[in-house]
Amino acid sequence: MVANQRSDRKLVIIKFWIPVFLCMLVIFILSSIPGSQIPSIFLFQDLVFHIFIYFVLAWFFARALKNTYPDMRFAKVIIYTAIFGVIYGISDEFHQAFVPYRYFSGMDMLFNGIGSLVGGLVNR
Numbered sequence: 001m002v003a004n005q006r007s008d009r010k011l012v013i014i015k016f017w018i019p020v021f022l023c024m025l026v027i028f029i030l031s032s033i034p035g036s037q038i039p040s041i042f043l044f045q046d047l048v049f050h051i052f053i054y055f056v057l058a059w060f061f062a063r064a065l066k067n068t069y070p071d072m073r074f075a076k077v078i079i080y081t082a083i084f085g086v087i088y089g090i091s092d093e094f095h096q097a098f099v100p101y102r103y104f105s106g107m108d109m110l111f112n113g114i115g116s117l118v119g120g121l122v123n124r
Contacts, residue, residue, distance in 0.1 A: 016064035023057045024088065031092050035101030050111035051118075058085050058119025066123070078120045085116020 030053075042048075062081045065072060089112030096102040 012068055016060075016067045019060045020057070020064050023053075023060055027053055027057065027088075027092055028095065031096050031102070032099055034099055035103075046108070047111055050108050051115040054085050054089060054112040054115030055119035057088065058082075058116040059123050061085070062120040062123035074124065077123070078117070081120030081123075082113065082117045085119070086113050089113060089116070 058081050061084055062077050065077050065080060086109070089109050092112070093104045093109055097104040
């Protein structure tokens with residue numbers, strides 16, 4: 001019985017938490033690209049990108065929380081997801097401050113937070 005619980009726990013980690021870490025890795029890699037190498041494709045692409053990628057990250061995070069802690073109330077999932085998104089967004093902006101032609105942006109943090117909140121909310 002204990003071995004089966006360990007196996008189930010490993011499956012939860014692989015199935016639900018690995019995508020969270022992979023998404024974080026993608027954000028980190030994309031944030032490492034020097035600003036001079038980012039093509040301008042459309043108006044407000046920075047806004048769209050930040051909201052979209054943090055929406056995806058929050059969706060994965062909320063899904064992982066719900067499957068790891070099935071008894072957790074939806075409100076707590078939303079709160080934890082939003083806090084996680086904001087904290088990771090701050091760390092991402094801090095990281096960008098050391099990348100050539102990139103900078104720490106409060107507006108980007110706001111968009112990260114919006115994406116995180118919406119990503120958590122749609123994961124009902």
